[in-house]
Amino acid sequence: MIDPEELRTRARDLLEGGQVRAVIGYRRGTRGWAAEPVVITRSEEAQDLVWDPSCVHNLALYLVQDRRRRGVLRGPPDRPIGILAKGCDARAIVVLMQENYVQRDEVYIIGLSCESSGMLDERKLAGAAEGIDPQDLEAVDFEGDAFVLSSRHQQWRLPAAGVMAERCLECRNPCPKVHDTLLGKEPREQERRGQALTPAMSDPFAELQRFEQTADSVEARWDFWSRQFDRCIRCFACRSVCPMCYCEECMVDSISFVVTPDTTAQEKANRLRWIERSASRSDNIGYHLTRALHLAGRCIDCGECERVCPVRIPLRLLNTKMERESRERFGYEPGASVEVAALLSSFRDDDPNDFIR
Amino acid sequence: MEGNSYLPQLARVVDIHEEVPGERAIKTFRLEFIDGDGFSHKCGQCAMLSIFGRGESMISIASSPLVHGYKQFSIMRAGRVTSAFHELAVGALVGIRGPFGNSFPVNDWHGKHLVFIGGGCGLAPIWPVIQTAVTKREDFGDITVFYGGRSPRDIMYRSELEKLRGAAEVYLSVDSPEDGWEEFCGFVPANLMEKEPSPEDAIAITCGPPAMIKFVIKNLHALGFQDEQIYTTVENKMKCGIGKCGRCNLGKDYVCTKGPVYSWADLKELPQEY
Amino acid sequence: MERILDKGRLGALVAALADWTVLAPALQDGLWAYRPVAGGEASLTLGHPNTVQPPKGQSFPQREVFFTFDETPDGQPRLTPLVPRPAPRVVFGVRPCDGQGLTHLDQVFGEEAPDAYYQARRGTLAYVGLACNSPPSRHCFCTCVGGSPFGEAGLDVLMIDLSDRYLVRALTPVGEALMTAGQGVLTEAGAQDRAEAQQRRLAALAHPQRAVAAPQAVPERLKAGFGSALWERLAQPCIGCGICTFLCPTCHCFDINDEVASQSPVCGSRVRTWDSCQFPDFTMHTSGHNPRPDLGARLRQRVSHKFQYYFENHGVFQCTGCGRCITACPVGIDIVTVVNQVAAEAAAMQPADS
Numbered sequence: 001m002i003d004p005e006e007l008r009t010r011a012r013d014l015l016e017g018g019q020v021r022a023v024i025g026y027r028r029g030t031r032g033w034a035a036e037p038v039v040i041t042r043s044e045e046a047q048d049l050v051w052d053p054s055c056v057h058n059l060a061l062y063l064v065q066d067r068r069r070r071g072v073l074r075g076p077p078d079r080p081i082g083i084l085a086k087g088c089d090a091r092a093i094v095v096l097m098q099e100n101y102v103q104r105d106e107v108y109i110i111g112l113s114c115e116s117s118g119m120l121d122e123r124k125l126a127g128a129a130e131g132i133d134p135q136d137l138e139a140v141d142f143e144g145d146a147f148v149l150s151s152r153h154q155q156w157r158l159p160a161a162g163v164m165a166e167r168c169l170e171c172r173n174p175c176p177k178v179h180d181t182l183l184g185k186e187p188r189e190q191e192r193r194g195q196a197l198t199p200a201m202s203d204p205f206a207e208l209q210r211f212e213q214t215a216d217s218v219e220a221r222w223d224f225w226s227r228q229f230d231r232c233i234r235c236f237a238c239r240s241v242c243p244m245c246y247c248e249e250c251m252v253d254s255i256s257f258v259v260t261p262d263t264t265a266q267e268k269a270n271r272l273r274w275i276e277r278s279a280s281r282s283d284n285i286g287y288h289l290t291r292a293l294h295l296a297g298r299c300i301d302c303g304e305c306e307r308v309c310p311v312r313i314p315l316r317l318l319n320t321k322m323e324r325e326s327r328e329r330f331g332y333e334p335g336a337s338v339e340v341a342a343l344l345s346s347f348r349d350d351d352p353n354d355f356i357r
Numbered sequence: 358m359e360g361n362s363y364l365p366q367l368a369r370v371v372d373i374h375e376e377v378p379g380e381r382a383i384k385t386f387r388l389e390f391i392d393g394d395g396f397s398h399k400c401g402q403c404a405m406l407s408i409f410g411r412g413e414s415m416i417s418i419a420s421s422p423l424v425h426g427y428k429q430f431s432i433m434r435a436g437r438v439t440s441a442f443h444e445l446a447v448g449a450l451v452g453i454r455g456p457f458g459n460s461f462p463v464n465d466w467h468g469k470h471l472v473f474i475g476g477g478c479g480l481a482p483i484w485p486v487i488q489t490a491v492t493k494r495e496d497f498g499d500i501t502v503f504y505g506g507r508s509p510r511d512i513m514y515r516s517e518l519e520k521l522r523g524a525a526e527v528y529l530s531v532d533s534p535e536d537g538w539e540e541f542c543g544f545v546p547a548n549l550m551e552k553e554p555s556p557e558d559a560i561a562i563t564c565g566p567p568a569m570i571k572f573v574i575k576n577l578h579a580l581g582f583q584d585e586q587i588y589t590t591v592e593n594k595m596k597c598g599i600g601k602c603g604r605c606n607l608g609k610d611y612v613c614t615k616g617p618v619y620s621w622a623d624l625k626e627l628p629q630e631y
Numbered sequence: 632m633e634r635i636l637d638k639g640r641l642g643a644l645v646a647a648l649a650d651w652t653v654l655a656p657a658l659q660d661g662l663w664a665y666r667p668v669a670g671g672e673a674s675l676t677l678g679h680p681n682t683v684q685p686p687k688g689q690s691f692p693q694r695e696v697f698f699t700f701d702e703t704p705d706g707q708p709r710l711t712p713l714v715p716r717p718a719p720r721v722v723f724g725v726r727p728c729d730g731q732g733l734t735h736l737d738q739v740f741g742e743e744a745p746d747a748y749y750q751a752r753r754g755t756l757a758y759v760g761l762a763c764n765s766p767p768s769r770h771c772f773c774t775c776v777g778g779s780p781f782g783e784a785g786l787d788v789l790m791i792d793l794s795d796r797y798l799v800r801a802l803t804p805v806g807e808a809l810m811t812a813g814q815g816v817l818t819e820a821g822a823q824d825r826a827e828a829q830q831r832r833l834a835a836l837a838h839p840q841r842a843v844a845a846p847q848a849v850p851e852r853l854k855a856g857f858g859s860a861l862w863e864r865l866a867q868p869c870i871g872c873g874i875c876t877f878l879c880p881t882c883h884c885f886d887i888n889d890e891v892a893s894q895s896p897v898c899g900s901r902v903r904t905w906d907s908c909q910f911p912d913f914t915m916h917t918s919g920h921n922p923r924p925d926l927g928a929r930l931r932q933r934v935s936h937k938f939q940y941y942f943e944n945h946g947v948f949q950c951t952g953c954g955r956c957i958t959a960c961p962v963g964i965d966i967v968t969v970v971n972q973v974a975a976e977a978a979a980m981q982p983a984d985s
Contacts, residue, residue: 029963032769036963037868057962061870123661135769231660233684233693235907237872241961253912259919264380268917269440276890277904278694308961310683310874312661361747363697363887363901364712409700409708410897412889436917450707567920593922594914596887599744602906603884604914608854609940614743628857630914630922630932 001142002112002184004051010110010181011082012046020082020108024062026055033137033149034122037062049084051112053120053140053147056165058302059083060092060243063102067246080108087114088167090176091300091335092243098342099298101246111179116187117142117160118168121307125149128163132156167303167316170204178338204301208320225285231311232284234277238305238315239291244298251275252287288318296322297343300335362599365407365452367391368428370445376431376513377506383478383513384443385419385431388453395453398422399460400485401590401618405598406430406442407452414438415595415613418456419481421488428453431481431513457598458617461486461562461588470498472554474573476505476545476565480513482590482617483564491524501554505530505545509538528552546572549580556581562588567631574621584622591616591624591631607631632801632810634817635824636790638676641797646670647813648721651757654689655723656682665689665722677724677790680767681953685729685880686722687736690753693905697748697887701898708897714751721757721809727782727789728773728953730760732880734785735941735949739883748903757805760786764831765838770954772967775842778951780835791828798828843938843970846948848978853939853970856977863927865969868962871926873907875933875956875964881949884908908932934969 011023022041027048029036035054039062040046066081085093090111096102125134136151147163149156161169168174175186203209215221236253239245248258252275259268275286292315299319306316326332332343372387398404398418407413414436420429434443445451463486471490473483490497502525506512509531521527530541530548541548546569554561561582563573570589577587593605593612600611607627610616619627636644645653645668656679657666663682668675698712725733740749763771763780773779783789787806791798798820801807810817843849876882886906891899906913909929915921923929941949950966957965 030965030968031957031960031963034963039867057868062868227660231662233873233877233905235873235877236910237870237874237961240870240872259915259917261919263919265434265436265440268436271437273888276902277886277888277906278890278902279904280694304961308870308872308874310878310959360745361712362744363747363903364710367708367710407901409710409901410889410891410894410899413887439917452708452710592916594916596885596906599746600742601739601744601746601883601885602887603908603936604906606936606940608935609943630928 001115001117001144002051004049006183007051007084007110007112008046008049010183011040011049012043014082014108014110015040015043015046018079021077021079022066023049023082023084023110024059024066025049025084026051026057026059032135033139039066051084053117053142053160053164055084055086056119056304056307058092058241058243058304059085059089060096060302061241061304063093063096063107064243064246067102077106080106082108082110084110084112085176085179086112086119087171087173087176088300088302090178091173092302094178094335094338095244095298095300095342096246097338098340099345104338109176109179109181111176111182111184113175113182113184113186114168114171115174115184116145117147118164118171118174120147120160120163121165123312124163124165129156129158132158165303165307166207167301167306170206170301170320172204172301172333177336205320205324208317208324211314211317226281228313229284229288230281232279232288232313233311234279234284234287235310237308237310238288238313241304241308242295243302244295244300245291252290288313288315292318292322295319297326297330297332297334299323362454363597365405365413365454366395367450368395368453370447370449370451371427373445373447376515377433377478377511379510380434381511382434382443383431384434385429385513386442386445387420387427387429388451389427390453391450394425395428396456398428398456400463400489401460401482402456402458403598403613403617404428404430404453404455404457405595406432406438407454408438408441408445409452411441412438413452413596414442415457415592415598417482417590417617419484421485421492423489423492431478431484433478455598457613459615461618463489466560467496468498468558470501470555470557470559472501472503472559472561474503474545474549474561474563474565474577476569477507477511478513479563479565479569480504483562484514486562487521487525491521494524498558500525501552502527503530503545503549503552504528505532505541505548507532509535544572545569546576549573549576553580556583556586560586560588564590584625585620587621588618589621589624590618593631632807633820633825634799634810634814635820636797636799636813636817638795638797640816641677642670642675644813644816645675645723647816648809650812651719651721651809653721653723654686665724668723677761677792679724681726681729681955682724683955683959684878685732685953685955686725686758687729687732687880687883689720689722689756690733690749691736691740691883692752695748695903697901697903699898699900700889702896706896715748717752717755719755719757721759721787723759723761725758725760725786726763726767726953727760727780727784727786728771728778728951729880730758730785731773731778731782731951732785732953733758735881735947735951736883737785738945757787757809758785759788759790759806759809762789762791762831762835764792764835766840768954768958770841770957770965770967771952772841772843772954773952774836774840775846776948776950776952777846780838781832791831793824793827793831796824798824840952841954841967843967844974845978849948849970849974850939850942852974852977853935855981856973857931857935859973859976861973861976862931863925865964865972866926866930869909869926869930869964870961871909871911871929872961873905873909874959874961875966876907876909877905878955878959880951880953880955881937882907884913908936930964930969934966934973937966938970 026035027038368388377383596602600614605612740746937950
């Protein structure tokens with residue numbers, strides 16, 4: 001397991017040495033035991049950085065925010081920005097690089113291996129074990145294949161697999177493949193699978209399969225998804241939290257298109273509002289399915305959309321479905337390599353369809 | 358539904374006048390309520406105009422409250438709703454609700470000299486005050502109107518401005534002159550400095566692009582005007598007009614109810630979120 | 632009027648309220664939400680922590696059709712207003728913070744220009760509150776923003792949990808009517824019941840909560856801190872979603888759009904939907920100019936509206952301390968910390984003698 005002190009030292013050195021202009025990481029939040037994302041620019045802030053099972057957020061999102069801010073400032077970055085990256089975060093960064101949204105030399109990746117563990121799912125924790133009230137918890141920590149939960153007066157050691165986020169149980173690469181420096185170890189394949197810890201870990205689409213077995217007809221799936229989407233309140237948290245949703249213009253939201261002094265009245269008047277703001281079933285479905293399709297071959301399954309959803313729509317099911325399609329049909333794994341062309345911007349000579357060739 | 362603030366009345370477009378051509382075209386629409394007299398308004402107030410299927414837009418009422426039977430709006434083609442207005446023909450029915458907002462304290466200005474400083478389509482919100490002052494000419498001291506546009510073609514209310522002469526001093530300006538332009542060449546704030554209106558017993562009323570207003574206020578200060586003597590109007594994005602939808606506020610004030618008219622003395626105390 | 636309701640007879644009480652549609656918190660798909668309940672449900676309990684969404688949608692639904700429009704045969708627009716005429720409804724299990732929130736909505740949608748749609752819905756609604764013997768969330772902070780775990784504002788009836796029974800207290804004529812309708816299920820409350828309720832109240836008030844420091848000084852300090860660099864720093868992790876505002880019991884901002892069903896002839900509806908000050912297009916002018924262009928300005932608007940602007944207009948905070956925005960924030964932005972940090976910085980910068 002990574003010693004957080006090692007992480008702080010690495011960040012401090014990078015900032016002191018001027019190798020990076022900032023480090024995107026996690027610090028202790030004021031909301032209970034959960035860590036929160038932070039961007040530090042001074043070396044003395046490195047002592048605030050933490051690494052524990054509450055570091056759920058995909059920090060690649062803040063690379064996107066950083067680029068947006070630089071767009072406003074119109075300044076090219078003089079130095080790279082440092083970023084802590086779990087396996088999933090690193091896959092997201094790779095997609096951003098594949099799509100030329102960020103350049104490799106603009107980013108200094110401090111890889112963090114989750115090794116044989118993963119992140120805590122706050123919702124699973126509720127009712128996970130007798131006597132633990134998540135409300136009382138002050139801290140969570142890694143300890144081998146367990147999480148250690150601490151309240152002010154007490155400690156519990158829980159098998160991690162029982163309260164780990166589903167996407168971590170199904171994780172493709174707990175250790176970042178692309179990095180400038182790596183903390184923690186690459187778990188050996190057999191180690192990861194061999195541990196009784198996570199039977200699911202051998203199958204990246206376990207939850208999807210469970211769903212498909214339960215809802216095994218078109219009607220059953222329609223009923224299921226109608227009920228899920230009816231709950232949507234269109235807070236757009238799933239879109240806001242997604243590092244892949246970096247479009248300046250979003251088709252579900254035509255009023256937030258980019259307006260420059262050169263945008264004509266005609267252009268503004270003719271923007272189509274494809275999907276209404278109303279949280280109605282048809283508009284909600286339009287929104288979520290459009291988003292899922294736009295993430296096909298791009299979503300790296302950080303699971304953030306599902307985690308942040310205040311009304312618990314199981315969005316991972318949509319996204320992993322698209323991911324499995326891209327894997328099975330094209331042998332493509334999103335976020336695996338910067339060198340590989342992105343799925344939707346490439347084609348093969350032996351593609352079965354004529355139109356693409 | 359009695360007292361439903363969101364339900365527009367219908368009004369007929371009875372006249373359309375093209376003020377300014379081009380990409381940022383301005384047209385003046387004369388609207389008559391189809392059901393009775395509609396509502397009365399005060400100088401500086403606004404109304405929410407609708408084209409059904411396109412939406413609503415908050416527009417200042419450009420006609421004087423002293424005029425009955427119709428209301429006039431000068432609308433620049435800018436977005437979804439205003440572009441639809443520019444496509445309308447005489448006879449079309451549109452929606453209108455209002456009036457919204459506070460008004461210029463015209464009655465407090467009796468006996469004072471009035472200096473109007475407008476730019477672009479910013480002449481429209483202060484036009485009712487100019488009309489009222491000219492109609493009740495004996496109630497006021499000197500009336501001076503500064504107004505400018507980018508080019509001679511961008512001068513709105515051209516013939517009405519000419520008709521003001523005699524009752525008021527009118528100083529026009531353009532940023533980029535063309536052949537035959539005999540008045541001031543340059544920006545409105547510069548024209549103001551050249552003509553040097555006296556702050557003595559005077560009120561300055563300004564409306565126009567934000568950058569212009571900023572320099573006008575600076576120059577008014579240089580001429581000796583106090584914050585209390587300077588009035589302007591604020592525009593922000595609005596949806597409801599009745600202080601509920603939550604987006605047009607400057608601090609605690611919703612511009613749609615507490616504005617759009619502010620003295621600079623008041624406005625400078627509020628968050629500058631406009 | 633005070634009565635006693637045996638916990639096991641809650642379903643019977645609901646059944647007795649035949650003239651009302653009854654809604655109560657229910658756990659479905661992992662979420663506590665207000666759902667219609669049928670009378671006689673023996674399993675009906677009020678064991679919820681708090682609902683994920685406040686009850687504000689009952690009077691201020693996320694989508695409200697103002698009117699429909701179409702064209703007459705000669706091509707002129709024609710409007711048909713849609714007045715909601717809901718049957719009488721009673722919402723059970725409303726926590727006092729959410730009751731307090733209703734008073735703010737009543738204020739906003741009443742005021743000088745009453746909102747016809749809100750009023751129509753509100754007019755047939757009754758709220759039965761449930762006092763909080765202990766804070767339902769670790770992020771509760773009602774007591775420092777003018778609320779109380781036993782608060783009665785905005786409610787028609789307050790129920791107090793006395794382990795095996797509830798003390799039921801009518802607070803308004805509507806509440807009296809509800810209790811009269813349910814009198815066959817209710818029994819007389821005695822001195823012992825009242826004493827026990829009072830004990831619970833004192834215990835609840837003594838329960839530690841998070842707190843906004845020196846609340847009476849907060850509006851002035853936020854005003855002084857308007858230009859603080861803290862806003863941008865505190866908003867740094869913000870992802871710009873609408874969770875905090877959509878789950879808030881007092882946030883009332885909305886958008887109005889025309890939803891077009893057909894272009895020729897033109898027909899459709901003018902619709903109000905919830906909107907959020909956290910969305911970038913909320914304040915963006917047609918020109919593209921945005922008076923609140925970044926996350927810092929938008930966080931400042933959300934927090935200042937609740938703790939400064941609304942206070943300046945109405946003398947109370949527009950935050951009820953329910954803690955939902957803290958609990959549900961994807962990145963842990965914590966309104967208590969934000970207020971406290973900005974206020975503390977402003978206080979530190981003020982001269983000591985003022």
